[in-house]
Structures are given as structure tokens and as C-alpha cells.
Amino acid sequence: MDFFFCLPIIFGCPTKIKPEGNQGARICPRCHNAAMFSAKSRTWFELCFVPLIPLNSKHVWMCGICQLQVHVQPGWEPQVAQPGYQHPQVQGQYAPSQSAGYGPGYVQPQK
Numbered sequence: 001m002d003f004f005f006c007l008p009i010i011f012g013c014p015t016k017i018k019p020e021g022n023q024g025a026r027i028c029p030r031c032h033n034a035a036m037f038s039a040k041s042r043t044w045f046e047l048c049f050v051p052l053i054p055l056n057s058k059h060v061w062m063c064g065i066c067q068l069q070v071h072v073q074p075g076w077e078p079q080v081a082q083p084g085y086q087h088p089q090v091q092g093q094y095a096p097s098q099s100a101g102y103g104p105g106y107v108q109p110q111k
């Protein structure tokens with residue numbers, strides 16, 4: 001049964017982020033872009049790039065631009081982005097056009 005000894009076994013515990021719900025964008029406390037959304041962060045035991053066992057999951061706030069992750073905690077949540085919100089420092093750079101509305105920088109989860 002030499003086959004099993006030659007087979008390279010690659011395993012790891014990557015964390016996958018899955019956006020939750022369809023909430024409005026929140027303002028990131030670090031980069032101040034309206035790109036924060038609530039997400040579920042789940043760590044998987046993965047063998048040869050196939051997720052096998054979910055190890056643990058937690059709810060986080062995730063910024064789609066600077067990748068900041070904040071644990072969901074009672075008593076704090078990111079500020080809701082109001083229509084017309086613009087970045088306080090680089091105004092106009094990330095601000096969407098007034099007619100298009102907000103589009104958080106993440107890909108919708110596949111069902």
C-alpha cells in the first residue's frame with residue numbers, strides 16, 4: 001500500500017467569511033469607508049483544500065476595504081452609513097454617486 005505514503009497530505013484551518021443578511025453598509029472605524037457588514041467567520045479543518053469539519057464560528061463586523069474584523073459585541077456596532085455619507089478625509093474617492101446608492105465591496109454569498 002505504497003500509494004498512501006506517496007500521497008501528499010495538505011491540511012490547514014482556514015477561516016472563511018460569509019456575509020450575513022442584507023443590511024445597509026456601516027462605517028468602518030478604521031478606514032472610515034461605508035463598507036462594513038456583519039458576517040459569520042467560520043474556521044474549517046481542511047484536508048487537501050476540501051473543507052471537512054467546521055471548528056468554530058463567530059459573528060464579526062467585516063470591512064470590505066481594509067479587511068478589519070471586529071467581534072460582534074453587545075453595546076457597540078459600527079455607525080450606519082447615511083445617504084450622502086462621504087469619507088471624512090478623501091472626500092469623493094470612495095463615495096458613490098448619489099443616484100447609484102451604496103455598494104459594499106463584497107461578493108454576495110452563493111446559495
Ligand SMILES: [Zn+2]
Nearest residue numbers: 028031063066
Ligand atoms: Zn475599513
